[in-house]
Amino acid sequence: MIDPIEGLVPLWKRLYHKWRSLKNVPFRKEWFIGYDLSGNSYWEFYVDKKEGRPRRKYIPYKRMDFIHDYYKTVPVQWYQWLRFTKTDPPSLTELIADQQRQAILKTLVKQNETRIKLESTEAQRQQDDALKDELNKVENVSKRFNVSSNSNTSDSSRDPIKSANNLRPRR
Secondary structure, X not given: OOOOXXXXXXXXXXXXXXXXXXXXXXXOOEEEEEEOOOXXXXXXXXXXXXXXXXEEEEEOOOOOOOHHHHHHOOOHHXXXXXXXXXXXXXXXXXXXXXXXXXXXXXXXXXXXXXXXXXXXXXXHHHHHHHHHHHHHXXXXXXXXXXXXXXXXXXXXXXXXXXXXXXXXOOO
C-alpha cells in the first residue's frame, strides 16, 4: 500500500515524529500520535503530571488566515479523538476507507438527484399532457354548445347590441 502521507510530510519529519512518538523517553512531556490525510499532526501532552489524562492537540499542516478554517480540515475520526469520544486514535487505513465511502456516497447522491430530476420532469410532462387533454375537451364542448346554440337562436339574440337596440322603453 502506498503511504498517503509520503507526498505531504518529508521523510526527515516523519522519522522525527516517529522518535517523538516514543512515550518511555525520560523528561518528555509531549509525544506524537499520528497524521491525518491532510498532513495535520496530532499530539498528546501533560501540562502537569498530576493530571489524570493527557491533553490533546493538533498542529495544522498549512497555515490559514482564520482559526475556524483549521477545523474544516480535521476529519471526524480525529475530532472524536481530540474530544475524548474515542480512546484510540484513528489509523490511516480507517481514514482512507472513510474517504472512499464518502466518494461512493457522493456518486450515489448524484445518481439519485438525476433520477429524481428525471422523474419530476416526467411527472410535469404528464401533468401538462393531462391539462392539454382537459383543455381540448372543454374547447370541444364549448364548440358543440356554440354550434347548437347558433342553430336554435336568431341573429339578434347572438349579438347583445342588436338585442339591446330592439328593446323599447316602458311607458
